[in-house]
Amino acid sequence: MSxxxxxxxxxxxxxxxxxxxxxxxxGLRRLSGRRLGLSTxxxxxxxxxxxxFASARTLFPPAPDAPAGLAPALDRVRDLPVRRALVAIGLDAARDEPAFSVGLVRGRPPSR
Incomplete structure (x- = not known):
């Protein structure tokens, strides 16, 4: 983290x-021990x-529906044959809130 x-x-x-x-x-414990990517x-x-960037599967292993809380639009694709791939967290110094997006790839829908 340092x-x-x-x-x-x-x-x-x-x-x-x-x-x-x-x-x-x-909080930050969510990122601890995860492989992270960073784009500028x-x-x-x-x-x-x-x-x-972080893998949705490793970022939210015990709570696969947690990304939907961060990116509510995921609820609209819940029944489509897709799986969550990467979580992207946009950090803009001019804003005090991050922007969350979740990449989707073709596959089986997440189990509920």
């Missing part, structure tokens, strides 16, 4: 861990926007 904090500070978003701690179920994007005159 490596992530160092990167977030360098990218100009030191409050991102606080935002994640507040918005994730179980920036417009010419804007701040760096970060996106944190």
């Amino acid at each position: 490596d992530l904090l160092t990167f977030l500070r360098t990218a100009g978003h030191p409050a991102a861990l606080t935002v994640l701690a507040r918005c994730l179920p179980d 994007a920036r417009t010419a005159d804007g701040p760096i926007v970060l996106t944190l």
Whole structure:
């Protein structure tokens, strides 16, 4: 977690861990021990926007329906033959709330 904090500070978003701690179920413990990816994007005159990626299966192993609480649109595809792949958490230094999205791939629907 300290490596992530160092990167977030360098990218100009030191409050991102606080935002994640507040918005994730179980706070930062939810990220502990998980393989995480990080993407950065920036417009010419804007701040760096970060996106944190994690596997939906490993991020929410005991609660497969938890991503639906973060991305309510998932309820609309509940009965389609898809499975959750990656959770992307958008972190914008100009906003105090993350943006959650969940990637879907063709497959069996998640068990209920």
